[in-house]
Amino acid sequence: xxxxxxxxxxxxxxxxxxxSGSPDALPFATFCGEVRTPLEALPPHLARYDTRIxxxxxxxxxxxxxxxxxxxxxxxxxxxxxFLGTSTAxxxxxxxxxxxxxxxxxxxxxxSFTTQHAFDAILVVAREMSGFAGPAFVASTxxxxxxxxxxxxxxxxxxxxxxxxxxGGVDTLxxxxxxxxxxxxxxxxxxxxxxxxxxxxxxxxxxxxxxLVERTGEPRARxxxxxxxxxxxxxxxxxxxxxxxxxxxxxxLHQAGVAATDIGHVNAHGTGTALNDQAEARAIRAVLGxxxxxVSTKGFCGHMLxxxxxxxxxxxxxxxxxxxxxxxxxxxxxxxxLGINVVQARSTITARYALSNSLAFGGNNTSVxxxxx
Amino acid sequence: MADAIADAASEHLRLDRVPTVFGSxxxxxxxxxxxxxxxxxxxxxxSPISFASSVHNAASGYLSIATGNRGFTTSIAAGHDTVAxxxxxxxxxxxxxxxxxxxxGVTDCLVVVGDQEEPARLVPEDGQNxxxxxxxxxxRSGTESALASITLPTLPELSTAAPFEPRDNFSDHTCVxxxxxxxxxxxxxxxVLRLDGGHGSGWATELRLQEHR
Numbered sequence: 001x002x003x004x005x006x007x008x009x010x011x012x013x014x015x016x017x018x019x020s021g022s023p024d025a026l027p028f029a030t031f032c033g034e035v036r037t038p039l040e041a042l043p044p045h046l047a048r049y050d051t052r053i054x055x056x057x058x059x060x061x062x063x064x065x066x067x068x069x070x071x072x073x074x075x076x077x078x079x080x081x082x083f084l085g086t087s088t089a090x091x092x093x094x095x096x097x098x099x100x101x102x103x104x105x106x107x108x109x110x111x112s113f114t115t116q117h118a119f120d121a122i123l124v125v126a127r128e129m130s131g132f133a134g135p136a137f138v139a140s141t142x143x144x145x146x147x148x149x150x151x152x153x154x155x156x157x158x159x160x161x162x163x164x165x166x167x168g169g170v171d172t173l174x175x176x177x178x179x180x181x182x183x184x185x186x187x188x189x190x191x192x193x194x195x196x197x198x199x200x201x202x203x204x205x206x207x208x209x210x211x212l213v214e215r216t217g218e219p220r221a222r223x224x225x226x227x228x229x230x231x232x233x234x235x236x237x238x239x240x241x242x243x244x245x246x247x248x249x250x251x252x253l254h255q256a257g258v259a260a261t262d263i264g265h266v267n268a269h270g271t272g273t274a275l276n277d278q279a280e281a282r283a284i285r286a287v288l289g290x291x292x293x294x295v296s297t298k299g300f301c302g303h304m305l306x307x308x309x310x311x312x313x314x315x316x317x318x319x320x321x322x323x324x325x326x327x328x329x330x331x332x333x334x335x336x337x338l339g340i341n342v343v344q345a346r347s348t349i350t351a352r353y354a355l356s357n358s359l360a361f362g363g364n365n366t367s368v369x370x371x372x373x
Numbered sequence: 374m375a376d377a378i379a380d381a382a383s384e385h386l387r388l389d390r391v392p393t394v395f396g397s398x399x400x401x402x403x404x405x406x407x408x409x410x411x412x413x414x415x416x417x418x419x420s421p422i423s424f425a426s427s428v429h430n431a432a433s434g435y436l437s438i439a440t441g442n443r444g445f446t447t448s449i450a451a452g453h454d455t456v457a458x459x460x461x462x463x464x465x466x467x468x469x470x471x472x473x474x475x476x477x478g479v480t481d482c483l484v485v486v487g488d489q490e491e492p493a494r495l496v497p498e499d500g501q502n503x504x505x506x507x508x509x510x511x512x513r514s515g516t517e518s519a520l521a522s523i524t525l526p527t528l529p530e531l532s533t534a535a536p537f538e539p540r541d542n543f544s545d546h547t548c549v550x551x552x553x554x555x556x557x558x559x560x561x562x563x564x565v566l567r568l569d570g571g572h573g574s575g576w577a578t579e580l581r582l583q584e585h586r
Contacts, residue, residue, distance in 0.1 A: 027417055078528055087428060089450075091405065094495065098409045101494055113495045118399060119429070120452030133528070137451035137458035140400065140429030148447055152462055155469030161461065161525065176408055179417055180424030228445045230437040236425035244443060361425055362434020364446065 001207075001301045003037055004063060009318060011300060012326040013346060018301055019191040019203050024175050028182055029189040032173055033205025033302030046125055048115040051090045054125045056170045060210040061129045067212050068130055068166070074217070075163040082126045082136035083152050085145030085169035087306030089138075090117040092174040126166060134162045140306065143269070143360035144228075145169055146209070147309025147368050151226035153213045163215045169307035170208030177305065178204055184236060192272035192303070193330030194296035195281075195342045202271045205302025209311040221317040222371040224353070227252030231363030238276055238359055242283030245269075245359055248367040249287040252355060256369050260288045264351020265325045265343070267316040269359045270296020271303055272330070280357065281338035288355075295343045299329025309358035313368045316356040320372045324348050374432050374487045374506045381483065381508035385518060391510075392445035392466055392479055393433060396459035396486040398452050398547035400429035406492040432485070445479070453573030456550035457526040459484045460568070460578065463511045464525045481512040486548045505543060507551035521558045522581045526568055529575035544570035554580065 001018050002008040011018065019031040039055035040062075041047075046054070061068070071080060097111040115121050119138045127136060135156065139148040146169025153165040181187045181202060188201035213223055229251065231244035238245070253260060266288065269280055277296075284294060297315050304311050319325050324346055331342045352372040359365050374395075382388065404427040411419045428434075430448035437446055445466065451458040463482040487506030512519055543549045550568030557566055557580050568576045 094405075095409065095412075097495065099413065102413055107495065111495075113491060114500070117495070118452060119450035120398065120454070123451060135458065135461050137449050137454070137462070139447055140450055141433065141446075141448050142428040142430055152447075152465060155465035156461065158469045159465050161465070176405070176412060176419075176424075176427075179412055179419050180408065180421070180427070183419040183421040183424055185421075228447075230434075230443050230446055232437045232441045232443045235431070235434050235438065236421070247443065360430070361428045362430045362446075362448075363437060364430060364434060 003059065009322070015327040015329055015346065017191055017299055017329050022178065023173065024178065026178060030178060030182070030187050031191045031203040033203060033304070034173060035207050042125065046128055048112060049121050049125050051093050051116050052172045053086065053088065053090055053092070053170050054122055056172065056208045057122050057125055058129060060168065060208055061126065064210055064212060071164050071212060071214065072131065077131055077133045079134055079163045080132040081134040081153060081156060081162040081165035082123060082130065082132055083139065083149035083165055083167045084122055084126065085139050085149045085306050085310060086119065086122065086171055087140055087142050087145055088171045088174055088177060089119045090121055091176055092172045093117060095175055122170065130166060132166065141360055141364045142362060143303070143305050144309050144358040144364045144366045145306035146311065147226065147313060147356065147358040147366035148228065150223060150313060150368055151228055151366065154223055154226060157213065157215050165213050166210055167213050168208060168210035169310035171206055171304055171306040173204060173206040186273050188272060191330060192298055194270035194272040194298055195277050195328060195331040195335055195338060197333045197335040199272045199274060199277060201273055203302040205304040207301065207304055207311070208307045209314040211310065211314060219373040221320055222373055224258065224371045225252040225255035225369040227255065227367040229365045231365065233363050236361050238279040239363065240279055242279035244363055244365040245280055245283035245357060246286050248365040249283065249355055249357065252367045252369040258353055258369060262351060262353050263288055263292055263355055264349045265293040265295060265319060265354050267312045267354065267356040268294050268296045269357045270298055272298060276359065277338065280359065281340045284340050290339050291341055293325055293343045293347060293349065294340050295325050295328040297326065309366060312358065313356045313370065316354040316370055319349065320352070320354055320370060323350065374485055377487065377506040377508040378436070378485055381510050386483065386510050388440040389442050390444060391481055391483045393436060393483045393485060394459045394462050395430065395433040395448040396455040396484070397429065398450055398455045398488050399491060400450065401427050401431050402491055403489055453547055453569040454576055455547055456486050457568040457576030459486055460526050467511065467513050481510065484509045484511055486551045488547045502546050505546055505548050505552065507548060507555055509551060509554065519583050521583055524579040526576040526578045529577065545572065546570060
């Protein structure tokens with residue numbers, strides 16, 4: 001959607017989708033949210049970790065550096081955590097290595113499972129670049145990963161273990177996920193159209209988003225609660241009534257003592273599959289009613305999987321900050337049977353609270369409750 | 374992992390209710406290898422069930438489905454710090470101010486860690502882990518039936534961790550900390566324990582034994 005907030009806001013405001021045809025040669029049609037701008041290489045001492053996903057992270061860390069510098073002054077480095085969500089980690093590199101292996105019988109000389117594939121490789125990059133030495137882990141719960149880490153950071157700040165944390169998610173496009181979602185029949189051949197009557201699946205995106213969560217500071221938003229639950233229903237399909245999504249949203253409201261009527265908008269998971277949007281709409285109706293404005297921002301950038309929860313929490317925060325909600329791209333003609341108030345054109349909001357939902361494989365659900373400062 | 378969970382189960386553990394924290398440095402690598410082969414061998418058609426089972430939180434999701442547990446579950450990776458990270462997450466869940474259970478608060482948590490052998494084609498033989506999984510039932514302090522108590526894991530400069538002395542064949546394993554913790558509890562050895570085999574950041578916990586057991 002853009003490399004910096006100004007570009008992201010401009011895209012949101014104008015309702016411009018960034019989805020385009022898949023960059024990989026695939027035996028089926030699909031649209032993706034690909035990061036097309038060149039990405040800077042990692043610093044030389046991190047060359048072994050220089051993968052596409054690490055470059056996303058490095059880009060975000062450099063963009064956040066002014067805030068990180070202030071945080072460094074404010075808190076001891078051992079009391080600043082790093083919590084990152086990803087579903088793909090460095091599998092993009094492993095795909096390339098696997099092809100090479102099968103063609104030649106040998107691992108590529110420059111391939112390393114430990115520094116390129118492994119989930120903790122991005123933690124090394126984040127630690128080295130930020131200098132933060134507190135607890136650091138990856139949460140990988142598929143499409144809720146980027147939101148789960150907000151819950152971890154919040155609890156550990158409340159517990160007094162840390163005072164601040166870098167929190168977010170990064171994921172890259174790769175063939176395995178594109179083919180996997182295609183095998184599940186969940187991939188749209190065109191740009192995804194969340195909440196549309198004729199929606200037919202998701203578009204996968206890549207990229208990331210980072211947030212700095214602090215005990216005290218100069219907040220752009222308040223992280224009030226993260227509701228987390230399970231469907232206990234199916235490994236890859238949501239419960240038809242969205243019961244896990246309901247309890248995640250209800251839990252977030254309960255934890256923060258915020259009334260359902262105070263929620264000004266929901267950044268929905270809204271993937272654009274028939275099942276997800278129907279289940280989530282039922283859950284939103286049950287917990288928040290049918291009037292609350294609902295937007296899916298996946299029509300802009302696609303489903304960023306392990307990064308989606310972080311990305312959408314940031315987009316919800318931008319809405320609170322700027323007082324408007326973007327158009328839910330692709331929702332025309334709207335599926336009227338959903339019974340929710342899908343945002344059809346950029347709209348002004350005045351409410352001080354927003355929910356950002358993420359729902360994942362494993363029946364894993366999160367709902368992040370954010371408040372204006 | 375299923376065996377480890379069964380071993381950790383006690384009369385106090387309600388698998389349909391207990392929050393779960395899963396940890397694995399590398400996740401479902403065998404399923405991933407299978408999918409990569411399918412991608413290249415069968416003209417790219419992939420098993421949808423295998424794909425859905427390739428996510429890092431597959432075990433966490435399947436346990437929730439199998440037991441009807443609709444509560445909190447997560448899946449964590451942090452290389453050789455995975456065990457320590459899972460325990461830190463468990464402390465956050467149990468003692469974080471709000472707690473997922475709201476009014477009642479979270480009183481316990483099942484920590485399950487495991488890693489399997491990395492695909493031989495990707496990792497040199499001397500760098501591979503053997504299959505290992507362990508589960509620990511963590512409860513709020515003051516629980517009378519607990520076998521032992523542990524402190525929140527701390528970093529080396531903050532702890533007085535004893536020098537690490539290998540006692541088994543798993544010292545390179547990403548999950549060795551859990552094995553060591555269980556070994557110390559079962560064999561009644563109190564003290565400060567490093568939660569990695571020497572390759573991680575050095576997170577350590579102090580183990581105190583409960584005398585009544």
